[in-house]
Amino acid sequence: MTRFLGQRLLQSIVVLLAMSFVVYALIGLMPGDPIDMMIKSDPRMTAADAQRLKALYGLDQPLVGRYWAWLQAALAGNFGYSRLFARPALDALWPAVQSTVILVGTSFVLALAVALPAGVWVARRPGGRADRWVNLFCFAGISVPPFWLAILLIMLFAVKLGLLPAGGVPTRAGAGIGDHIAHLALPVLTLALLQIGGYLRFMRAAMIEALRQDYVRTAEAKGLSPMRVLLSHALPNALIPVVTVVALGFGGLFSGALITENMFAWPGMGKLIFDSIMGNDFNLALVALLFATLLTLLGNLLADIAYALLDPRIVYAELKP
């Protein structure tokens, strides 16, 4: 297992290095730069101003040279300065990570808390009335556009009923925990509703498959209670494919939820990544995307470890490179 973990960590470093260059190059190859945008919005800026600022921000240098300078500084722990947030890139990143963990993490937990038990429950009687209703709900959740769902919830709970804020974070002085929860409610609900369908369908399918296996029939023949068969025998096996999906979702947690964050003006990672790319904020975009990549790799690693825990037959030490 130790050797396996070492190999995976080494692979992750290589992937991160490759990603850093790819992301830097892609952003650098995009047409226009922040100074071009400044000129369009400020009639008093002259061509001389533009040239001076491009030189100051290093935008007149070749892309590879800029990347090499960034990489050297990054390896020394200096990830550069965010032009959009006017602070070091890491300082701009952390608040967004925290916001995203709160928003996406809560919705992720909520979605799993609903989807996994519901998936197990409906898998017991596929095609039954409950299964049909749950399927309808799932497909609605999967197919509804996040933008539309967000607006719908805002219009219902914030505008018509006036029960919840339409989004953002509390701005009132001395806002309490209740205020924070209220502001979180609609974006969490939006994200959870969007995720539940997918996880529930995965759980249901995996459970149906597991319930068809011989060992389940054997367990039933041994006279075990239906609940014990379900939870102790079928569920652990059904969880293996679900863990893969959940682990990938874990990585996605930290890249945020762009549309939902935008609709609810939630200052999270999705919005940060989008803004930094659109604003040609190289340093911030790089740090944010690399962080999301790192977490995705970590999520996959956790999934692999979880396999071993769920299925004793999986032993990574025996894998050959």
Next chain:
Amino acid sequence: MAATEGQLRYTAPMRKPIWMSTLLAAALAASMPAGATDKDELVIGMTQYPSTLNPNIDPMLAKTLVLDMARRPFTAYDVQWQMICMLCVTLPTIENGLAVLEDLPDGKQGIAVTYAIQPKAIWGDGTPVSTKDVQFTWEVGRHPQSGVGAAEFYRRAYKLDIKDAKTFTFHFDKVTYDYNGLGDFNVLPAHLEAAAFAAEPVEYRHRTRYDTDSTNPGLYFGPYRVVEVKAGSHIVLEPNPTWYGDKPFFKRIVFRAIENSVALEANLLSGAIDYITGELGLTLDQGLAFEQRHGQKYDVIYKPGLIYEHIDMNLDNPMLKDGGVRRALLMALDRQSISDKLFGGKQPVAATFVSPLDWVFDDALKTVAFDPEGAGRLFDEAGWKRGPGGMRQNAEGQKLSFELMTTAGNRSRETVQQVLQAQWKQAGVDIRIRNEPPRVLFGETVTKRKFTGMAMYAWVSAPEHLPRTTLHSEEIPTQANNWSGQNAGGYASKRMDELIEATEVELDRAKRKALWKDMQELYLADLPVLPLYFRADVFVLPKWLKGVTPTGHLNPAPLWVEYWRRVE
């Protein structure tokens, strides 16, 4: 077991209303939007968040809106578009003796302009606003690596004389019509900022206290000061006790950034925000639809301004090189009908690049009217006759066909584009639509003159702003000048160059107006660009908010925030 389940089934419905009502009541109490409960608070929604609060780095409209409440420029344009003093006491002029022409060592003529700072102007930490701040700001602006955006002012202001703690004189190396305007000169607090600049000028933009210590009261001297900053989300302002002017009404003003304008509207309707600013708010079509649905609850103000929607034409295109074809293209368009039908008549049709609200606008100038027959005659005269299918072609069988580009995703422009295509088709002109995202269009296609036919977008201007960057022949982007300049069409007119240069140095107002008239007539005669209309901003205000007067120019309404009131 069964009994327990049955009990649960029985009791759950009984508990649900109590549980739910408790939760909803708690949520209601906790989430009541501040703007709806606190009558001393005003929550403003806008679609952008400022990247820095330093007034001289990285020009952004969102920053202007916030900072105009917390500080004041020396000079600004008022609601009537007249230049006034704000931080200075008297607007210097040659007539009142505060501006004096002087000879420069190289034999040219310059001008010395003397300003006095408002005697009661004090930074929020009690330090007077003084000429030390002026001196420091000038040094920062003149440093090539300080990161200051528009630096033309600092290039021209070659010398600064400090008379006393409140009086100073700038010496400019050129006498221009706007010699007394200090619009680009935003005074910085030397007592807080000087150390960071002196330590390492090139790092100043990263170490300015406006970003590292944004809520320091010493950074502001306006009616309000910034008391809370949540990056990417909101900025909170509260009254500044050292403010020397009229006392502001609101005890707290919150700027909330909500980039999606649909969400912005929903936030307004829910009471989470009180007012949507026009400069960074709803688009005109959204504003019109909003007014139809909710006009009885809100005041919706449409303010046309200085954003000039137009069509650039690549004058290297042989077909567009012909002035007759350009005129015919404009005559074939019913722009008034477009404005009326798509924008409720709120966007005035542009005669030229000069706004009708600007004092230099020539009232006698006639807008090119919709005249399909006249357009047809001009096309015929230029050799473009109707051919098969009614489309025009020349003697060689070449079709009169152009590519029309605009910013992809801008619904308003894309709608206009389709109407233009249809109207030009009626005139026998074939239009191919090809749109690109703004950063591609502006970062590559327009900037590097890669559009083959026409590109529809907007120029932002200022009152009496000379069209040097857009119409002077030296401003045509080329490889040699590293694609700088905004004369993307490639318009080169010796007469226009002369007029721009003459107007820039003409101090006599009447003579300047005459030069502007010539400039507009030449523009209308040459038609290097097809004028469409001046964009209108949509301000959505609650009925109780009074005193907000949109200006239509780059000095927006928050400069007069102390006169904003809640009147029930």
